Amino acid sequence: MYNLLTVKDLKTWFPIKSGIIQRTKRYVKAVDGVSFDVQRGETFGLVGESGSGKTTTGRSILRLIEPTSGDVIFDSVNVTKAGRSELLKLRPRMQIIFQDPYASLDPRQTVNSMLNEVMRVHGIVDTRAEAHGRARELLGVVGLSEEHLYRFPHEFSGGQRQRIAIARVLAVNPEFIVLDEPTSFLDVSVQAQILNLLKDLQTKLDLTYLFITHNLAVVHHMSDRVGVMYLGILVEVADKNEIYDNPRHPYTFHLMAAIPVPDPEIQKKEILLPGDVPSPVNIPSGCRFHPRCPYMTEKCVREVPPLFERTRGHLTACHYEIDFQKGERLYEIDYGSPAVKG
Amino acid sequence: MVKEEDLIMEVKDLRLDFNTYRGAVKALNGVNFKLYKHEVLSLVGESGCGKSVTALTIINLLPENARVKGGGVLFKGENLLKKSREDLRIMRAEEFATVFQDPMTFLNPVLTVGTQLEEAFMLEERALKAATIAQKHGKNMGYSEFLAMKGKEDAILTKESQVSRGEVRRMAKSLCVDVLRLVKLPDPQRILGQYPFELSGGMRQRAMIAMALARRPSLFIADEITTALDVTIQAQILHLMRELRDTIGASTIMITHDLAVASEIADRIAVMYAGNVVELADTREVFRRPLHPYTKLLMKAIPNVAKPVERLESMPGMVPDLISPPAGCRFHPRCPYVMDICPTVFPETTEPIKEHEVACYLY
Amino acid sequence: MGFWDRFRTGELAARIADFKFTLYLLRRNPLVILGSGISIFFITLALVANLIINPDLAYEFNFARSYAWNNPYFSWGPGTATAPSPPVNYLGTDGYGRDLLQMIILAIPLDISLAFFITLGALAIGVTIGAIAGYIGGKIDEAILRITDIFFAFPGLLLALVFAAIFGRTIQNLAVAVLLVWWPTYVRLMRGQVLGEKEKAYVEALRALGAGRPTRLYTVRAHTNTVLNELVEFGRHNRILVEGTSLVDRGARGFIDAVATVRMHLRILFRHILPNSIYPILVQATLDLGGVILTFSALMFLGFSPSPALPELGNLASDGIAHVFTAPWLIVFPGLTILIIALAFNLVGDGLRDVLDPRLRR
Secondary structure, three states, X not given: OOEEEEEEEEEEEEEEEEXXXXXXXXXXXXXXXXXXXXXXXXXXXXXXOOOOOHHHHHHHHOOOOOOOEEEEEEOOEEOOOOOHHHHHHHHHHEEEEOOOOOOOOOOOOOHHHHHHHHHHHOOOOOOHHHHHHHHHHHHHHOOOOHHHHHOOHHHOOHHHHHHHHHHHHHOOOOOEEEXXXXXXXXXXXXXXXXXXXXXXHHHHHOOEEEEEEOOHHHHHHHOOEEEEEEXXXXXXXXXXXXXXXXXXXXXXXXXXXXXXXXOOOOOOOOOOOOOOOOOOOOOOOOOOOHHHOOOOXXXXXXXXXXXXXXXXXXXXXOOXXXXXXXXXXXXXXXXXXOOOOO | OXXXXXXXXXXXXXXXXXXXXXEEEEEEEEEEEEEEOOOEEEEEOOOOOOHHXXXXXXXXXXXXXXXXXXXXXXXXXXXXXXXXXXXHHHHHHHOEEEEOOOHHHHOOOOOOHHHHHHHHHHHHHHHHHHHHHHHHHOXXXXXXHHHHOOOOHHHHOOOOOOOOHHHHHHHHHHHHHHHHHHOOOOOHHHHHOOOHHHOOHHHHHHHHHHHHHOOOOOEEEEEOOOOOOOHHHHHHHHHHHHHHHHXXXXXXXXXXXXXXXXXXXXXXXXXXXXXXXXXEEEHHHXXXXXXOHHHHHXXXXXXXXXXXXXXXXXXXXXXXXXXXXXXXXXXXXHOOOOOOOOOOOOOOOEEEEOOEEEOOOOO | OOOOHHHHOHHHHHHHHHHHHHHHHHHOOHHHHHHHHHHHHHHHHHHHHHHHOOHHHHHOOOHHHOOOOOOOOOOOOOOOOOOOOOOOOOOOEOOOOOEHHHHHHHHHHHXXXXXXXXXXXHHHHHHXXXXXXXXXXXXXXXXXXXXXXXXXXXXXXHHHHHHHHHHOOOHHHHXXXXXXXXXXXXXXXHHHHHHHHOOOHHHHHHHHHOOOOOHHHHHHHHHHHHHHHHHHHHOOOOHHHHHHHHHHHHHXXXXXXXXXXXXXXXXXXXXXHHHHHOHHHHHHHHHHHHHHHHHHHHHHHHHHOOOOOOOOHHHHHHHHOOOOOOOOHHHHHHXXXXXXXXXXXXXHHHHHHHHHHHHOOO
C-alpha cells in the first residue's frame, strides 16, 4: 500500500521563558520524537489523555504549529521544510476539523459567506451562480439543506456546526484530513451521525484520516490502525483489534481497563492506574511511564525503550513482555533479534 | 430493592419554563422520580434533556428567567418549592451538596484549598460544636465521628461553649486533613497550602468532593463530574465515589450524559429526554431490557468495544427545539414505533415490569 | 425576484434579523433609551441648526445688550443687568449682546461634528495600527507600541499649544491636535483584542484553509513568460539570457505567492478578526464622543479659540468666567449643554456595553 503521510521523529517543543532576561531554560516537550506512517485511504487513530501531545502532533503535521525538528512527508513532499510556495499548494490537500464546533466557525459569517469565501479564495468557481450551486451541493453532502445557507453559526446545534465545518473543508477537495476530537463535544446520538457521515465520506471521496481522540471506543470504531501516545511519544502502535485484544504496553492495558463499559453484566476487575497524568515539562528519565508502572524495574529508570516491532505490525515501547492477566513480567525484550512472526 | 420508608425525596410532575427573547423554553415537562436513602440514582440524557435543570431546581439555583410552572419537589415530606429563601438557604447548607463539572470555576482561585475547606467546616458552627463536644467528652474527633454526630449536636450540648477560637480552628484543620485523606488525596497537609491551579483536574475534583463532604449532606448531587477528566482519572473518581457511598450514607444524584459511566456507578438509572423521564429502573434492568424506544436507540448509538459494528445506528432527526416542542410525547417525530396516539398527550408513566417505569404508549 | 426580496431572504435578511435582536436588547434598558433619545435630538439639532437660526447672527454684535437677562419667566435675582424686553432672550445675552440660546444652538453643529470627526478619525487610525500590531507581533509590534507610548505621553494641552503655534490657530488644527492625543488609546485596545482573538479556533481554521493564488497575477505572469521566452529565442538561447529569464520567472512566482500569503493574512485580520473584536472598542468610542467634546470645549475655554466670538460651547463659557456673579447664565447654560450631550453619549455607550456581555454567549 502507498504511504500518503510519513512522520519521522517529529518534535515540537515550546520554550518556557523565565528569569529577568527571559532566557529559555526549559521546554514543554509536547511532542518528543513521534514516527508513524499513514497509508492512503486508511484511518490512523491517535489516542492519549491530556498532555500526551496528540493534538499538538496533529497541528504540527499541518504546520499550524511549527515543529521544532523532524520531518513530515506528504505524498513525497517534505512539509516541514516546504517554502511558502510549496505550503500554499499543500494547504488545500491537508485539512483539519477541530474539536469545538462552537469556536471553529466565525460567528459573524453566514454559512453561505463562509463557503463562498473558501471557494473564491481558491479559485474553485468563477461565477456567483456556480458558487451557489456548489455550496448547495456541499451542504447536501453533509446532510444539510439550502435553507441553512443564510443562517449564522449560533443558530445551529453542535452537530450541525460540525457538518458545516466538514462542508467547508470539503470545498477545497482535500486528500487528507486531521480529525481533532471531532465528536467529543457532541451528544452521543449526534456523534453517531457524524461518525457515520465521516465514514461515508471516506469511501465516497477516497479520504485519508488521522483521527485524534481520547475516546477509545470511538477510535476503535473508526480506525484501521491505532497509535497510543503518552507524554509526547508513541508507546504502542498496532491494528485496532490487536490493540484491544492484545495490548502489550502497560499504559495501553490500563487505558483499556479504565474505559467504562455500558454493560453492568460485565464485572470488571478494578484495575486502577495510580497517580496523575504528568505534565510534559518534567519528563521522567528512561521510560517515561515508569513512575506509574506497576511492572517497572531498574532498567526502566535507566534506559529509554525504543518503539520496537515485536510481532508484525505491532510496535511497542517497553522493555518487557508482560502477562497482564497474571500480572507479572515474563521476559526482557532483546532488541537485536528480528521481529518474530506473530 | 427499594422500600417505601426509605424514600427521601420525590420529584412530582415538575414543570419549568425559561423566558427568553425567542419565546418560552419549556425545559421541564413533568419530571417524575423518587430517590431513596443511600442509593445512587443517575439522571442520564443528552444535552437539553433537562437533567441539570432538574438538579438546579432542587437546590434552587436557577437563573432569573426561570419559572416553575407546576409540580413540586418533596424532600423529607416538605415541598422545597414552597419554602422561603431563608429556609432553603439553611437546607442547602445542611442537607445538599453539589459538585459540578468544572472545579476550576467553583473553587476560588485566590484562596488556598485549605482556606476554602476550613471555611466549609467553620460555617454553621460545625467546627465550633465539634470542638465543644470533643472538649467536653475528651474524645478524639475525626471525620467519621463528625459525620455520626450530625443532627445530634444540640442534644449533647447543654451549656454555653467554652471553647477558644484557636481550638475551633484546630478542630477544623484536623477535620480538613481527615476528609482529604478520605478522598484519597496524597499528602493532605501539603494540599491544604496549595492553590487550585496547582492541582491537577482529578485532584481538584477530589477537593470539591471533600468540600461537599464537609457539609455532611443527605443529598449529594454530582453534575457531570467526570466529563472533563481523562479516562484513567475518571476511573479513579468513580472508584472513589463507590467507596464513599458506603461510608457517607448520603443519597446521590449522578448526572451524566455517558451511559457507561452511569452503568458503573448507579443503582438505578433515569433516562431523560427533552424534559421528561422516559424510563426509570435498576441499572441492570435498563441494560438488559430497555423498554423505551429512545433508550434502545441510545444504546445502539454508543460504540461498544466489546461488540463492534460497521455503522452505528443513529437516530433520525435532532433533539427538538424546546421553544416549540413536539406535541404529546416529545420523542414521537423520531420514534420508529410511532402511533396515532403519540402526538396527542404525553403518555402516563406505567410500570409494565415490577420496578421498571416507562412513559410510552407501547406499554 | 423583486428588489425588496433581497431584504427578505439571503445574507441581508440574516444580518437584519441579527440587528433587530441587538435593538431588542437595547430597548430593555430605560437609561439607554433616554440616552439615545437625547443623542438623537442633539444630532438632529446639529443637522438643522444652521437652518433654523441664521448663522450670521453670530457676528451681529450689540454691546448695549451685553450680559443682560430678560427672561420673563425666571429671574436670577437682583444684581443682574436686564435688557429691554423685545426681543426676549430666554437664556440671556453674552458679552457681544447676542442671544445666548441662539448661540448655543449655533454651537451645537460645530461641537458634535467635531466630536464625530475626531473620534472616528482616532478610531480609524488607532484600530488599523493596533490590529496590525497585534496580529503581526514581534518587532513590528514592539516598534508600534513604543511610538504609541510617545503619543500617550503628550499632554493634550501642550500638543494643542505647539500645534497652534506652528500651524496656526484654526479649528481644523486644533481638531487634529486632539485627534493625535486620542488615537493611542484605540491602538492599545485593539491590539489587546486582536491578541486574544487570533488564538481562537476559527482563526486557526482559516489559516488551515489557506490561500489560493491570485489568478489575475497569474495572467500577468503568463504574459511575462511569453515575452521572456521570446527574448530567449531572440538571443538564440544565449545562456546568460536563459538563466536571467529563469531567475525572473522564479522571482515572479515567489512574488505571486508572497502576495497571496499577504492577502490571506489581511483577509483574516480585517474580514474576520476585526469585526469580531471591535465591539468593545465601539463602546469605548461612544463614550469618547462625550469625552472629546469635553476636551475640545476645555481647550476653547482655556483660550485657544481662533476667534473670541466663535459660537462654540467652551468658548461661550470661557467668557462667563469673569462675569460669574453678574451674569452666571453664561457659564451655566453652555456648561449644562456640554454636560447633557456628554451624558447622553455615555448612556448609549453604557447600554452598548451591557448588550455585549450576554451576546458573547452565543
